[in-house]
Amino acid sequence: MSKVSEGATPGFLVWRLSMKWRVAVDRAVAPMGLTHAQYALVASLYGMQRTGEHPSQRRLADHTGLEPLYVSKLARALEAAGLVDRTRNPRDPRAVQLALTEEGQATVRRAITAVHGLLRQLLAPLGGLDSERTRAFRHDLETLLDTPLDPLSEHEGIDKEHP
Numbered sequence: 001m002s003k004v005s006e007g008a009t010p011g012f013l014v015w016r017l018s019m020k021w022r023v024a025v026d027r028a029v030a031p032m033g034l035t036h037a038q039y040a041l042v043a044s045l046y047g048m049q050r051t052g053e054h055p056s057q058r059r060l061a062d063h064t065g066l067e068p069l070y071v072s073k074l075a076r077a078l079e080a081a082g083l084v085d086r087t088r089n090p091r092d093p094r095a096v097q098l099a100l101t102e103e104g105q106a107t108v109r110r111a112i113t114a115v116h117g118l119l120r121q122l123l124a125p126l127g128g129l130d131s132e133r134t135r136a137f138r139h140d141l142e143t144l145l146d147t148p149l150d151p152l153s154e155h156e157g158i159d160k161e162h163p
Contacts, residue, residue, distance in 0.1 A: 041075070046109075048063070057075055057098060058071075058095065060098060072096075078104070083103055083108075
């Protein structure tokens, strides 16, 4: 057990792991001109396009967990870099669809390879990408991600108990 985790709450450990991951991904994708947030967007877009989907900015926001306004900002920067095309949806002129350019596809493939290498390093202590421990870890992460969090409901409960 590391010094960092002694007596730490699960919330603190989740935060530390997410920060460790964000910094590592930022460093891995920086040579490709990407940030971690941009990588999350283009890698998600790449996966969606491979299945035939042409997602809107809103759909990508929902998929990545990023705020729609932030996705719009990231998409504009990626468009300026020549990695993404932004077009109006012919069926809904309010919606903006995103698609990777050829340069964007080449960049994201290189970035995915780099990030996959980090993932192998991260999961090695659990037995690797295909281990039973990693499958259980992934299941636990999915369970936590599916759990709704409403910070106001917790405070309301406290207020009701302690007027």
